[in-house]
Amino acid sequence: xxxxxxxxxxxxxxxxxxxxxxxxxxxxxxxxxxxxxxxxxxxxxxxxxxxxxxxxxxxxxxxxxxxxxxxxxxxxxxxxxxxxxxxxxxxxxxxxxxxxxxxxxxxxxxxxxxxxxxxxxxxxxxxxxxxxxxxxxxxxxxxxxxxxxxxxxxxxxxxxxxxxxxxxxxxxxxxxxxxxxxxxxxxxxxxxxxxxxxxxxxxxxxxxxxxxxxxxxxxxxxxxxxxxxxxxxxxxxxxxxxxxxxxxxxxxxxxxxxxxxxxxxxxxxxxxxxxxxxxxxxxxxxxxxxxxxxxxxxxxxxxxxxxxxxxxxxxxxxxxxxxxxxxxxxxxxxxxxxxxxxxxxxxxxxxxxxxxxxxxxxxxxxxxxxxxxxxxxxxxxxxxxxxxxxxxxxxxxxxxxxxxxxxxxxxxxxxxxxxxx
Numbered sequence: 001x002x003x004x005x006x007x008x009x010x011x012x013x014x015x016x017x018x019x020x021x022x023x024x025x026x027x028x029x030x031x032x033x034x035x036x037x038x039x040x041x042x043x044x045x046x047x048x049x050x051x052x053x054x055x056x057x058x059x060x061x062x063x064x065x066x067x068x069x070x071x072x073x074x075x076x077x078x079x080x081x082x083x084x085x086x087x088x089x090x091x092x093x094x095x096x097x098x099x100x101x102x103x104x105x106x107x108x109x110x111x112x113x114x115x116x117x118x119x120x121x122x123x124x125x126x127x128x129x130x131x132x133x134x135x136x137x138x139x140x141x142x143x144x145x146x147x148x149x150x151x152x153x154x155x156x157x158x159x160x161x162x163x164x165x166x167x168x169x170x171x172x173x174x175x176x177x178x179x180x181x182x183x184x185x186x187x188x189x190x191x192x193x194x195x196x197x198x199x200x201x202x203x204x205x206x207x208x209x210x211x212x213x214x215x216x217x218x219x220x221x222x223x224x225x226x227x228x229x230x231x232x233x234x235x236x237x238x239x240x241x242x243x244x245x246x247x248x249x250x251x252x253x254x255x256x257x258x259x260x261x262x263x264x265x266x267x268x269x270x271x272x273x274x275x276x277x278x279x280x281x282x283x284x285x286x287x288x289x290x291x292x293x294x295x296x297x298x299x300x301x302x303x304x305x306x307x308x309x310x311x312x313x314x315x316x317x318x319x320x321x322x323x324x325x326x327x328x329x330x331x332x333x334x335x336x337x338x339x340x341x342x343x344x345x346x347x348x349x350x351x352x353x354x355x356x357x358x359x360x361x362x363x364x365x366x367x368x369x370x371x372x373x374x375x376x377x378x379x380x381x382x383x384x385x386x387x388x389x390x391x392x393x394x395x396x397x398x399x400x401x402x403x404x405x406x407x408x409x410x411x412x413x414x415x416x417x418x419x420x421x
Contacts, residue, residue: 052418166385282337286302
């Protein structure tokens, strides 16, 4: 029985690829068994090497120490600015056994600003550019993608939906439709470094080594994103990329620091605004659903509806049926509303809701920015950078949302295959 549970994720992989093929613009032009098998094998090998080879996992989790240092430094700034609200010394005593209040807006979200500034500085100094070029080269060699797609894939590990298109802005006009879709799906299937730290800190008490898992999730999702993109929008493209033509440039270190800080501030405010609106809409929807008859002796809520809809998918990814309802509720929240809200809800779940294996599957399946708000951001960003491709981008927006969610779901299934029951 444990053996069958271990392989349960194969059902999810087959189901996702079948749906992607059905949604294809040209079903007869799918990439073929060899390329499909190669992409799946690369994804499986990445999952095995990163999670199951101790020395590799040790290297990945070194990031935890760096994040701890950044968090400590951020608290120094936030506590100076906001006092005890930002993590400073409390001016009052708390009850015995109670924890100090955690105020997300003033203690966790400032990480976004600090990391955004650091990322801009490291990009200007060439450190991040070197890592991006290396990832781009690996994607081109292993999966045969064009230079511009490889460059976009490498950049999306560190940059967000708005920033990553800047790296390839010079090539949007000459990209093929297939290449454009690959770039969009890569943006939807990963998370940037700034929100990676934010999400990891949110899950730090729930998922051990959360930073390492977030990094692994984005890396493992890359081949899945390219595979699904080729299924849904078949076609070639040989657009080469010159990293020196990148639209993401800074005049000096001070310019990088200031602009990175301003970009981080915009993201900081955007996250706060989105969370407020999403929680308000969920509550409003729950109030409306409460007018309906009870189901199982309980009121219908949006979370329960998401659980019913997405539970079969989460079961197919490897989550036991008894836990699939809770997992489905989180997946629905992620896909429709926002992945950070889903992580906040996951962190608030009672202990024992998920087994350790299911918890990992869900963590990886949620790790991508494919939500409806991101579709609007991505489409508007690329349309602004290249108005002549506005029609193509608009027609591919919702397709990239589907593919992005499926890519992170495939990553969750792969994690289930390599994690013992």
